[in-house]
Every structure is written in C-alpha cells, then in structure tokens.
Amino acid sequence: MDEQVVISTQNLVKQFQVKDGAVTAIDGVTLQVRRGETYGLIGPDGAGKTTTTRVILGLLTRTSGQSSILGHDSMRDTYRIRERVGYIAQQFALPGDLTVMENVRFFARVQGVSSAEQRRRIPDLLEFAGLSGFTDRLASRLSGGMKKKLALACSLVHEPQVVLLDEPTLGVDPVSRREFWNLLGDLRRERGTTIFVCTPYMDEAERCNWVGLMYEGRLIAHDSPGKIKQMVPGRLLEFKPSDFVPAWRLVPDLPGVLEVQTYGAMLHIFVDDPDRRGREIEAALAAQGITCEGMREIETRMEEAFISLIRKQSAGASDAA
Amino acid sequence: MDEYAVQVEDLTKRFGDFTAVDRVSFRVRRGEVYGWLGPNGAGKTTTIRMLLGLLKITSGRALVLGYDPSTQAKHMQAHVGYMSQLFTLYNDLTARENIRFYGQAYGLSRAELRHRQAEIIEMAGLQGRENELTATLSGGWKQRLALGCAIVHRPEVVFLDEPTAGVDPVSRRDFWGLIYAMAKKGVAVMVTTHYMDEAELCQRVGFISEGRLVALDTPDRLKKTHMRGQVLEINADDPERAMGLLKAAQQAGELVCDEIAFYGAQIHAVVPDAQALQPVITAYLASEGVRVSSIEWIVPTLEDVFISAVTPSHKRPE
Known part of the structure; x- marks a missing residue:
C-alpha cells in the first residue's frame, strides 16, 4: 500500500434500488487523496458527493469497486475507520441541551479517549476552535458559525489523521x-491532517490543493484548482451593463465571444482576445444605448470554471440523447 | 393600492x-x-x-x-x-x-x-x-x-x-x-x-x-457610502503564505490596512490609499519570496461592504 495515499477509490459504483429499477448514484469513480492534502469534492446538487463520502466511510454499502481509508477497506473495516477518521455529516445536529464542554467530552467518550487524555487534549482543542470562552454555553445557544467550529472540535477529539467534512459551512x-477555513488551514499546517471536504461554495474550493468535480455520479475532472480553471478556454472579461437583460441577450452573438455567464449584476464573458473584444463589446452595446461600467479582464475563478464545465457536460449529455 | x-x-x-x-x-x-x-x-x-x-x-x-x-x-x-x-x-x-x-x-x-x-x-x-x-x-x-x-x-x-x-x-x-x-x-x-x-x-x-x-x-x-477604505485585489502565487505575511505586517504596524480577507484564492486588502500601497505590498511580498501576479484597485464587492459594516466597532482597529 502506498503510505502517501490516505483515501482511495477504484471504479466505485453505488446503485440504489427504486420502484422501477436502479438509480446509479456513483458511476465508476476513481480518486486518490494524498497525505496532508485538502481535497474538495464539488459538483451540482445530486451529483453524488454525499453518497461518495458515505460509501468511503462505510456508512453505505457499495455496489461494486473498491474504497478505503488509511488502507482500511470501507466495508470490512468500518469500525477501524471510525476510530481513525473524523467526520462531520451534512446538516449534523449536536445535542443542543449539552454545553460546549459536555459535547466535546461526549464525543471523546464515544471515541474511547481516556480521561487523562481528555484533560490534556480538550483545552487545546477548544482553544484551537476559538471556543475557550464559551465552555459552559449550551450548544443550542451558539451562533451558526460557532456551532460549526464546535462540530469540527468534536470530530477532532480522537486526533484523527484524516477528516471528512460534508458541506461543513452550510x-x-x-x-x-x-474563520472556519482558517481553522482548516491551521489543521493542515500544524498537524498535517488530511482533509476531504464536499462543498457547494466555489470560494472554498479555491482553498483546496486538489479538486474533484462530480457530475451525475462520475468524476469529470480532478486536478489542482489552477489546472481546472485552465480547462476553460479563453480569457475572462467582467463588466456591469447599464441595462442587463438586453446586454445579456446581445453579447453571446458577438465575434470572439466564447461563453457568457452572469455574476450578480455583472456579465462575465470568455473571449479569445480581451483587449480587442472588450472594445468591440463596448461599441456594440453603446450602439444600443447601453454603457459598460468597470470593463476589465479578471482571472478565472472556480465559480466560472464550474459553471462552464457543468454546462458543457449537460449540453453534451443532451446532444448524445 | x-x-x-x-x-x-x-x-x-x-x-x-x-x-x-x-x-x-x-x-x-x-x-x-x-x-x-x-x-x-x-x-x-x-x-x-x-x-x-x-x-x-x-x-x-x-x-x-x-x-x-x-x-x-x-x-x-x-x-x-x-x-x-x-x-x-x-x-x-x-x-x-x-x-x-x-x-x-x-x-x-x-x-x-x-x-x-x-x-x-x-x-x-x-x-x-x-x-x-x-x-x-x-x-x-x-x-x-x-x-x-x-x-x-x-x-x-x-x-x-x-x-x-x-x-x-x-x-x-x-x-x-x-x-x-x-x-x-x-x-x-x-x-x-x-x-x-x-x-x-x-x-x-x-x-x-x-x-x-x-x-x-x-x-x-x-x-x-459604506466603505471606509479602498479595496486591493491581490493574486499571489502562494496565497496562504501571502496572507500570513500580510497579516504579520499588519499586526506589526508596518502595513496600514483595515481588513485582509480571502476571496477564494484571492486576497482583498482594504487600505486607506490603494495607489500608494500597491507597489509597497508587491515589493514586500516579493522580498519574502512570494510573487504577486496581479494587484488591482477594484470597486468593492458587497462582501467587502458587508465585512466592513458588520465588523463590531470593538473589533475594528483604532
């Protein structure tokens, strides 16, 4: 076994039986998460991110293929995995009638952490999570952000080498x-913890070392955020049109325009030549009485890359159909 | 009606x-x-x-x-x-x-x-x-x-x-x-x-x-009306390190800066004078071995305004 590979799947398949047949939630996913890496699993709703996480953890049985964490098979060694892995489930709920301290102690006992170890670890952990001043507060009285930090602290109480977080900042x-992502950064730097995180937030995906993009059960791209952004052809212009809808209708037909996306009240336009096309777009819109505020070239972010890659996938899928 | x-x-x-x-x-x-x-x-x-x-x-x-x-x-x-x-x-x-x-x-x-x-x-x-x-x-x-x-x-x-x-x-x-x-x-x-x-x-x-x-x-x-400073958008080769360096400089009082925050892998710094600080930040990061690929004075996003508006006054640097 490669010591550097912490999470691994090979041709992983998960089907759910439904009334009229089977639905394939995971369709042959092969991925590897290396030690110390922060791996972000992204994809549209229903792509299979949560199912993948649960199968890797052994909380759902797989239909075929392989999956393991730290060399432990997801299905055979589920309990070994629980001992060595931290997990925050999607829309988890911590016991609200327990205090911060009671919650952490509860998770420590469940994970079999000795009293002596608890005394040593828990103060450090609460300090790390910024909760030292709130040990006696009921979990139900914490703000949303603090609840998430408490969940992270609870998932770390047995000092796992790897944590799996399913939309932890929802x-x-x-x-x-x-603040939550700063904690993850500290965790990676100071303890070398391997982090596997599903997220719908593209700014969070930017902060991962490696990103897997799922679509309809398949992994359609996996690479560093930088490389994934380079998969979108062209360079990116941003501006705010004085009249949004007519501009949004007109721009896609202009020469050199590869793709048009919306971002708030702004348009994001992928073009072959930003200087030239920027001027042309301004002129074409000016002819319609529309002005462009703040026209500039910007670097492609994961948000734009995600939309572009998903659109192409779904267009390809409907072409094939 | x-x-x-x-x-x-x-x-x-x-x-x-x-x-x-x-x-x-x-x-x-x-x-x-x-x-x-x-x-x-x-x-x-x-x-x-x-x-x-x-x-x-x-x-x-x-x-x-x-x-x-x-x-x-x-x-x-x-x-x-x-x-x-x-x-x-x-x-x-x-x-x-x-x-x-x-x-x-x-x-x-x-x-x-x-x-x-x-x-x-x-x-x-x-x-x-x-x-x-x-x-x-x-x-x-x-x-x-x-x-x-x-x-x-x-x-x-x-x-x-x-x-x-x-x-x-x-x-x-x-x-x-x-x-x-x-x-x-x-x-x-x-x-x-x-x-x-x-x-x-x-x-x-x-x-x-x-x-x-x-x-x-x-x-x-x-x-x-609700932004006190000007916003610089910074793209650096090693954003995590760049952030650490900028925070350290801010705390040491070497960089006058109201707010530094990640926007994905980009960094937004809210500063009193964007034009004056652009070259200063670039040079400082370069001297620590972090290359800045772009640093631009931008129209604040609503998120910048949000952070500025909701930062409780006791947490604001004086």
Whole structure:
C-alpha cells in the first residue's frame, strides 16, 4: 500500500434500488487523496458527493469497486475507520441541551479517549476552535458559525489523521465561513491532517490543493484548482451593463465571444482576445444605448470554471440523447 | 393600492433581556427585490417571523399588505408566501403531491390547482420528475419545488429565508431567474442570503448586525457610502503564505490596512490609499519570496461592504 495515499477509490459504483429499477448514484469513480492534502469534492446538487463520502466511510454499502481509508477497506473495516477518521455529516445536529464542554467530552467518550487524555487534549482543542470562552454555553445557544467550529472540535477529539467534512459551512455567513477555513488551514499546517471536504461554495474550493468535480455520479475532472480553471478556454472579461437583460441577450452573438455567464449584476464573458473584444463589446452595446461600467479582464475563478464545465457536460449529455 | 407591500417602523423583538431585533425600520415596494443581509444570529429570521405573524412583536409597528401581522395574520395569509431555510416539503410525497397539498391548504379550487400544478412543475424544471418522491430530489430541484409550493396561491409578497443555502452555482442562477420573474409581475420579494453576488441582484439591501439596521440602500450606493477604505485585489502565487505575511505586517504596524480577507484564492486588502500601497505590498511580498501576479484597485464587492459594516466597532482597529 502506498503510505502517501490516505483515501482511495477504484471504479466505485453505488446503485440504489427504486420502484422501477436502479438509480446509479456513483458511476465508476476513481480518486486518490494524498497525505496532508485538502481535497474538495464539488459538483451540482445530486451529483453524488454525499453518497461518495458515505460509501468511503462505510456508512453505505457499495455496489461494486473498491474504497478505503488509511488502507482500511470501507466495508470490512468500518469500525477501524471510525476510530481513525473524523467526520462531520451534512446538516449534523449536536445535542443542543449539552454545553460546549459536555459535547466535546461526549464525543471523546464515544471515541474511547481516556480521561487523562481528555484533560490534556480538550483545552487545546477548544482553544484551537476559538471556543475557550464559551465552555459552559449550551450548544443550542451558539451562533451558526460557532456551532460549526464546535462540530469540527468534536470530530477532532480522537486526533484523527484524516477528516471528512460534508458541506461543513452550510448556511454560515461569509465571515464565519472564512474563520472556519482558517481553522482548516491551521489543521493542515500544524498537524498535517488530511482533509476531504464536499462543498457547494466555489470560494472554498479555491482553498483546496486538489479538486474533484462530480457530475451525475462520475468524476469529470480532478486536478489542482489552477489546472481546472485552465480547462476553460479563453480569457475572462467582467463588466456591469447599464441595462442587463438586453446586454445579456446581445453579447453571446458577438465575434470572439466564447461563453457568457452572469455574476450578480455583472456579465462575465470568455473571449479569445480581451483587449480587442472588450472594445468591440463596448461599441456594440453603446450602439444600443447601453454603457459598460468597470470593463476589465479578471482571472478565472472556480465559480466560472464550474459553471462552464457543468454546462458543457449537460449540453453534451443532451446532444448524445 | 398601496405602493408598499411591507412597512416596518421601529420593529423590536426581545427574548428576555436579549434584544434580537432592535428598532428596525424599512419599507419594501411592490415589485421590488429587497435583500436582508447580516451575519448568523443578527436577527434576519426573527424579523421575517414577526412579519409573518409567527412571532409576537415586542414593540414598534409592521404592516404587510396593509395588515397588522400581530392581529390580522389570518387575513394576511392568503396573500403572503414564505419559504424557510428548511424547505418544508413532505419527503414522502411526490413533487406533484406536495404542490397539491399546499394548494389545498390555501383553498385553491380544483381547476385552479390543476392549472397551478402544471405551471409550477414547468417553472421548477420538474417535468419528468413530478412523480418522484421529494426525498429523492436533490438540492436545486427541492429548492425550486419549495418555492413553487410557497407561491402556489399567487401571493403578493414573498419572504424567502436563505433559499439558496447549499445550492450549487448553476442552480443558484436559475433560482434568481425565478425571483426576478416574480418581481416583474409585481410581487414584492424580501430575501435573505449569504451570497454577495445574489445581494448585488437586489434593488435595495438592508444590512442587519446584532439586531440593528446598520445600512440600507441600493448596492451601488452602499459601495460608495459604506466603505471606509479602498479595496486591493491581490493574486499571489502562494496565497496562504501571502496572507500570513500580510497579516504579520499588519499586526506589526508596518502595513496600514483595515481588513485582509480571502476571496477564494484571492486576497482583498482594504487600505486607506490603494495607489500608494500597491507597489509597497508587491515589493514586500516579493522580498519574502512570494510573487504577486496581479494587484488591482477594484470597486468593492458587497462582501467587502458587508465585512466592513458588520465588523463590531470593538473589533475594528483604532
């Protein structure tokens, strides 16, 4: 076994039996997460991210293929995996009638952490999560962001080498999401923890070393965020049109325009030549009485790459049909 | 007909000695998309629940379509739609059955219900899935179905509480298309969101922090009036290290900077003078071995404004 590979799947398949046959939720996924890496699994809703996570953990049986964590087979060694792996389930709920300290102690006992070890670890862990000042507060009285930090602390109490986090920042405000990701950064740097995270937030995907993009049960891209962004052809222009809908209708037909996306009240346009096409777009819109505010070239982000890659997949799927 | 669908004056909610909503005033026009933003626990949901008549108002006044939610919630209901964070759908019913259930609860006639079912299934893009159990639908579809159920009775005002939480970027855009189509028909929409690109789509935005309304205006004007500094967008080869270095310089007092934050892999620094500090930051990072591929003075995003507006004054550097 390769010591550097922490999570591994080979041709992983998961089917669910339904009334009129079977639905394939995971369709031959092969992925590897290396030690110390932060791996982000992204994809549209229903792509199979949560199912993949649960199968890897052994919480769902697989239909075929292989999956393992730290060399332990997901199906045979489920309990060994639980001992060595931290997990935050999607839309988890911590016992709200327990305090912060009681919650962490509860998870420590479940994981078989000795009292002596608890005394040593828990203060450090709460300090790390920024919860030292709130040990006696009921979990139900914590803010959304603090609840997520508490969940992270609970998932780390047995000092796992790897944590799997399924949409850990769902419904959390932007400032608290950053704080949570700063904790993940500390975890990676200071303890070398391997982190596997499913997220619908593309700014979070940017902070991973490696990203897997799932679509309809398949892994359609896996690479560093930088490389994934390079998969979208062309360079990116951004501007805010004075009249949005007519501009959005007109721009796709202009020469050199490869793709048009919306971002808030702005248009994001992939073009072959940003200087030239920028001027042309401005002129074409000006002819319709539309002005372009803040026209500039920007670097492609995961948000744009995601939309572009998913659109191409779904267009390809309907062409094939 | 009154121009305003929602009117709120000095609205206050106290739970014991905790003030969740503190003398908040705003109005929402018919056909307007009004964004209601703030950190977790700021009082967003509490405000909406008072407007729906689900929570008692401690003091102040609210009118929804001319009705007082604390005494006339029953009359108001037929004209108001609500979609909560939890998408209150019945998982063991099909998509079609969910729509029928909500339609019947709102007292729609059978003919009207048939008509609305077809409309909503099309709107939500659920053709071909209308007979699947809701439990098996994934986020984006569930969310559009929940919206359909919330507006099955053609309400004049709709409250959407974090309707796009956890939904992927493509579905989020589709969903906002639906919101805009509603507003165009004259429906007033009050929506909470943590996505600042969505906030940019609102005609007006209210920021609430610790129960107080700290800013209310159009997104464009907020960026001009509520940012204390100028924003530099920095793309560096090693963003994590660049961030560490900039934070250290800020703490050491070598870099005058109000705020440094990650935007994905980019860094935004809020500084008093963007032009003057551009070369300083580039040179400083280069001297520590981090190459800056671009550093640009940009129009602040609403997220920059949000961070600036909701940072409690005691946490602000003096």
